Amino acid sequence: MTDPHETVRWGHDALELEISLGDPGPPRLVRLGAPGEKTGTPRPGAPLPLVEVTTAGLGRHWSGRHLINSVLGARLRHRSHRASRVGDWHVLTVELHEPETGLTAEAVYRSMDGLPVLRSEVLLRNEGAQTLHLESVGSLVAGCLTRGDPAALDNTELLWAENEWFAECRWQRLPLRVASPERNGRFHTTAGRSTRVVAGQGVWSSCGRLPMGGLTDRESGRTWLWQIEHNGGGWRWECGVRDDTAYAALYGPDDADHGWRHPLEPGAEFRTVPVALAFCADGGPEGAFAALTRYRRATRRPHPDHRRLPVIFNDYMNCLMGDPTTAKLLPLVDAAAEAGAEYFVIDAGWYDDGDNWWPSVGAWEPSTSRFPGPKGIHEVLDRIRERGMVPGLWLEPEAVGVNSPVAGSLPEEAFFRRDGRRVEEGGGRYHLDLRHPAARAHLDGVVDRLVGEWGIGYLKLDHNTDPGSGTSSHPGETPAAGLLGHNRAHLDWLDGILDRFPELVIENCASGGMRMDHALLSRLQLQSTSDQQDLLRYPPIAAAAPTAVTPEQGAVWAYPLPEDSPDEVALTMANALLGRIHLSGRLVELSPSARDLVHEAVAVHKSIRADLPQALPAWPLGLPGWEDPWIALALHTPATTYVSAWRRSGEQVVRDLDLPHLVGSDVHVEVLYPSSSRAATVWHPDTAKLTLTLPTAPSAVLLRLTRRPAKGS
Numbered sequence: 001m002t003d004p005h006e007t008v009r010w011g012h013d014a015l016e017l018e019i020s021l022g023d024p025g026p027p028r029l030v031r032l033g034a035p036g037e038k039t040g041t042p043r044p045g046a047p048l049p050l051v052e053v054t055t056a057g058l059g060r061h062w063s064g065r066h067l068i069n070s071v072l073g074a075r076l077r078h079r080s081h082r083a084s085r086v087g088d089w090h091v092l093t094v095e096l097h098e099p100e101t102g103l104t105a106e107a108v109y110r111s112m113d114g115l116p117v118l119r120s121e122v123l124l125r126n127e128g129a130q131t132l133h134l135e136s137v138g139s140l141v142a143g144c145l146t147r148g149d150p151a152a153l154d155n156t157e158l159l160w161a162e163n164e165w166f167a168e169c170r171w172q173r174l175p176l177r178v179a180s181p182e183r184n185g186r187f188h189t190t191a192g193r194s195t196r197v198v199a200g201q202g203v204w205s206s207c208g209r210l211p212m213g214g215l216t217d218r219e220s221g222r223t224w225l226w227q228i229e230h231n232g233g234g235w236r237w238e239c240g241v242r243d244d245t246a247y248a249a250l251y252g253p254d255d256a257d258h259g260w261r262h263p264l265e266p267g268a269e270f271r272t273v274p275v276a277l278a279f280c281a282d283g284g285p286e287g288a289f290a291a292l293t294r295y296r297r298a299t300r301r302p303h304p305d306h307r308r309l310p311v312i313f314n315d316y317m318n319c320l321m322g323d324p325t326t327a328k329l330l331p332l333v334d335a336a337a338e339a340g341a342e343y344f345v346i347d348a349g350w351y352d353d354g355d356n357w358w359p360s361v362g363a364w365e366p367s368t369s370r371f372p373g374p375k376g377i378h379e380v381l382d383r384i385r386e387r388g389m390v391p392g393l394w395l396e397p398e399a400v401g402v403n404s405p406v407a408g409s410l411p412e413e414a415f416f417r418r419d420g421r422r423v424e425e426g427g428g429r430y431h432l433d434l435r436h437p438a439a440r441a442h443l444d445g446v447v448d449r450l451v452g453e454w455g456i457g458y459l460k461l462d463h464n465t466d467p468g469s470g471t472s473s474h475p476g477e478t479p480a481a482g483l484l485g486h487n488r489a490h491l492d493w494l495d496g497i498l499d500r501f502p503e504l505v506i507e508n509c510a511s512g513g514m515r516m517d518h519a520l521l522s523r524l525q526l527q528s529t530s531d532q533q534d535l536l537r538y539p540p541i542a543a544a545a546p547t548a549v550t551p552e553q554g555a556v557w558a559y560p561l562p563e564d565s566p567d568e569v570a571l572t573m574a575n576a577l578l579g580r581i582h583l584s585g586r587l588v589e590l591s592p593s594a595r596d597l598v599h600e601a602v603a604v605h606k607s608i609r610a611d612l613p614q615a616l617p618a619w620p621l622g623l624p625g626w627e628d629p630w631i632a633l634a635l636h637t638p639a640t641t642y643v644s645a646w647r648r649s650g651e652q653v654v655r656d657l658d659l660p661h662l663v664g665s666d667v668h669v670e671v672l673y674p675s676s677s678r679a680a681t682v683w684h685p686d687t688a689k690l691t692l693t694l695p696t697a698p699s700a701v702l703l704r705l706t707r708r709p710a711k712g713s
Helices: 071-075 284-298 316-320 326-339 378-386 437-453 479-500 538-547 566-574 592-614
Strands: 007-011 016-020 028-033 053-055 077-086 089-098 103-112 117-126 132-142 156-164 167-175 196-200 212-217 223-228 235-242 245-251 262-264 269-271 275-280 312-314 343-346 390-395 399-401 429-431 458-461 505-508 526-528 554-558 580-583 616-618 630-636 640-647 654-658 667-673 680-684 689-693 699-707
Touching: 007 089, 028 132, 028 275, 053 071, 117 132, 117 284, 132 223, 132 275, 167 538, 212 235, 212 245, 212 284, 223 235, 223 245, 223 284, 245 275, 262 269, 275 284, 284 538, 284 616, 312 316, 312 326, 316 326, 326 343, 326 378, 326 592, 343 458, 378 390, 390 437, 437 458, 437 479, 479 505, 538 554, 538 630, 538 640, 554 566, 566 592, 566 640, 566 667, 566 699, 580 592, 592 640, 592 667, 630 654, 640 654, 667 680, 689 699
Parallel strands: 312 343, 312 580, 343 390, 390 458, 458 505, 505 526, 526 554, 554 580
Antiparallel strands: 007 016, 016 028, 053 132, 077 089, 089 103, 103 117, 117 269, 117 275, 132 245, 132 262, 156 167, 156 212, 196 235, 212 223, 223 275, 235 245, 399 429, 616 630, 630 640, 640 699, 654 689, 667 699, 680 689
8 A cells, every 4th residue: 555645746758747645535636747847736625536426326515517526536545556558658547445335446547658648537346235326427537737826717718619510620719717707805715616518419429519628828828638539429528617726527428418327336347438638838729739639640540541641532512412323423433533533432322212312221232223234333333443443432330211121120129219219310210229239240241241342442431310318228228328338339340340351441420520539530541521512611620620630531522613713623622632632523514724723733632641641730820710711721740831821701912820830940932732823922930920922812822831951951
């Protein structure tokens, strides 16, 4: 047994934490940040316990919207701790115990050498004689984010991202004091009831808001960013002020927000969803997003697609829109190949013989009316291969239409159910429960046929309905608990597919960006960033996408239309150049000059794509606002910086772009795309500002800035 007065110090050269083991209170995280930083002076008893847990019988000491200040959290005591190494990863496990209930909690922290990011999860184990009915468990509780400095609270701002269909990744800022106002005057209070709560619900993990948040000090630039790595809507974070310091508590599903309850029987275990917390001492949100980008790359499943970044044509957006046929596809295949596409994806509708494919999904057999002739759909697939591209198909695996034969062939238990009835949503859709072996066997059979027999090399996995709170597969199970079980089975199913077909490329989509989370992106190769059809509405989404997904995984539509002006064709292509090109639109009908702009953009992207998997994002005009007339995104490596800049509207033709990582550098600036651009640039090395002129609106440009070697080197 360790001395209870001990302070555990753990970490590496980029991140260090201190845990006070407490006497007689619970262990507490008292410092988290860069090694050597001065520790604040928290009030006695602060910050919060290391683990917060509520049950049906043991709630909170202090009621409010928060889930912290739990009775069990305050009663947990240090039992042991151990540090270890797994490759480049440092691991700290702190075991806590509450003797009256027999609850044991293991807080498990992981951090990679050189990376200021903490990954956390909690394992609960019931060593008592009675079932504990869990209602909330924090994956990470950090009660020391402003280091016990009351003055810092006035400079601190909350960060979060609104995320809606057609309008993804819209980051917002709000002074922390608006959510947690100062209440002290003649009388001092440390435990107010106010806190900021952001929660996801339903099956879509990022519908309404990204499962992310943050805090930043607008004067010092000290910033925290967090993400909840869960592929369903059952998540929550809260952030506020306790004991004169800011705290953040990150959760998976809970009772207050989702109706989640879990009976932890004697001898049983429960593991929370993992979360990550990134830190930047003085670089503001950009520095924290850079750290989070590096962390995402380090924690995802390796795949050759992350290096190759092939160009993808998809026939849906502003093109066939779910009405593929042999006659319509064959000319598109030729046009896509001529443009330089390397994958060709047939999107929704390929399986339906009628006019409404929505309620017929599930069997995933090709339509004979859409693809007549002796070869059927294989005539198109063969043409794709003949033109040097890899064929892909759209699937909505978890959905089964009410008119599908699968709706009657699978057992009732293979579907989402509540109150003994199948859940129907979206005008004719059932939802598979992937915990059931029949549901999983059905989908494995579909994938094995399409990939193993047909030779499909790309699957776009979509999900367009939200069946609500979840599913109850047995008496006493709450729907939210069933949903958590399904979500974990879903991840296991995806792992199984990629184990069997390691070269298969899988795109994550759910009505665009409604399931944009790291649980899925740690496995899948691409993320659909939006269903946005307006080329002028896409720039703020494309520019902000690297906040939620690594650049090499962020798929952006580029869909030129014959009625578009040359500037508009160049703009829609520029939208995708610093991400993954999802080429679409009516290529066959384009004028020769418009087609040249498309071909030029694809060639430019191929010339720079080898740099993107190592590049880190920055925003020379700040994170984009939805209505901003000017928007800019930068991706930079040690030697090269790429900048996409958009002028959507307004009379201002000149903007200064801030690129502080290049301060003092002699830089060569060149226009990469479009070659016909009339953009003008002036570089100011002392201030690291690039003055950019774009004479027309709307227009866009891709620039490359290269450091020149110092004279004499």
